Amino acid sequence: xxxxxxEDAGYEGVRSFAIATTKITNNVVQYxxxxxxxxxxxAMKAAYGTFFTALMMIYCHDIMADSAASELNVTWSQTxxxxxxxxxxxxxxxxxxxCDHSMGMTxxxxxxxxxxxxxxxxxxxxxLEYAVMDNLGESQFSTTxxxxxxxxxxxxxxxxxxxxxxxxxxxxYLKIKTKLTWI
Numbered sequence: 001x002x003x004x005x006x007e008d009a010g011y012e013g014v015r016s017f018a019i020a021t022t023k024i025t026n027n028v029v030q031y032x033x034x035x036x037x038x039x040x041x042x043a044m045k046a047a048y049g050t051f052f053t054a055l056m057m058i059y060c061h062d063i064m065a066d067s068a069a070s071e072l073n074v075t076w077s078q079t080x081x082x083x084x085x086x087x088x089x090x091x092x093x094x095x096x097x098x099c100d101h102s103m104g105m106t107x108x109x110x111x112x113x114x115x116x117x118x119x120x121x122x123x124x125x126x127x128l129e130y131a132v133m134d135n136l137g138e139s140q141f142s143t144t145x146x147x148x149x150x151x152x153x154x155x156x157x158x159x160x161x162x163x164x165x166x167x168x169x170x171x172x173y174l175k176i177k178t179k180l181t182w183i
Contacts, residue, residue, distance in 0.1 A: 010042025013089030017098065018054035021081045024062050029055070050086035050093075057084045057095060057132045061103055061124065068120040074109030076117070095133055101125055154178075 032052055039045040069076050083098035097103075101122050107114045155176060159165055164179035 011046055013087065014043060014046045014050055015085055015087035016047050016051035016054060017083055017085045018051055018058055019081055019083050020055075020058050020078065020104070022078050024055065024059040029059050046088055050088050053086045053095065053132060053136065054084040056135075057128060058082060058103075060128050060132060061121070064124045064128070065103070065105065065117075065121050068117050069107075072109065072113040072117045072120075074107050074113050074117045076105045076107045078104050079106040080104035093133070093136065095129055097125070 032055060036048065036052075039048045065076055068074075080102075081099070082104040084095065085098055086095045087093065102118070103121065103125075105121070107117055109117065155165065155178065158178045165176055166179040167176045169175070
């Protein structure tokens with residue numbers, strides 16, 4: 001989000017991390033939601049808000065993983081820690097995954113269904129980033145043309161507005177980026 005400097009905010013910037021070693025349940029979310037009133041406006045309230053936003057990203061992903069697991073007849077468990085961070089300062093608010101996009105899951109099931117499950121869970125990350133950040137009421141990213149809440153949405157917008165996209169393979173990963181040209 002692009003914001004104006006607000007000297008009354010009580011902080012210059014904050015970045016919080018949500019670290020999950022197990023599935024995020026309704027009880028975990030409720031536990032942290034109940035603590036909202038413990039923090040006074042300013043830096044601590046901002047730290048709580050950025051932490052809770054990161055936690056919601058993990059929680060929403062876990063809900064989607066449960067749904068996909070049910071449809072695809074697989075099981076999953078959280079076997080590696082995952083980290084999501086949210087930063088907020090006078091100029092932007094941003095959410096980043098500080099882990100690989102497997103979100104720390106180990107999946108059991110047929111090979112075909114495991115592949116479909118992993119693809120489904122990976123594909124939902126960008127729309128979830130968009131939804132979680134959009135819930136804050138501001139866009140996550142600002143481009144030369146507009147503001148968006150995820151890298152994927154930004155690339156789609158650029159593509160449909162005839163901006164040049166550059167695709168290449170690096171270290172076994174397909175990377176796509178907007179090719180900026182200056183007049």
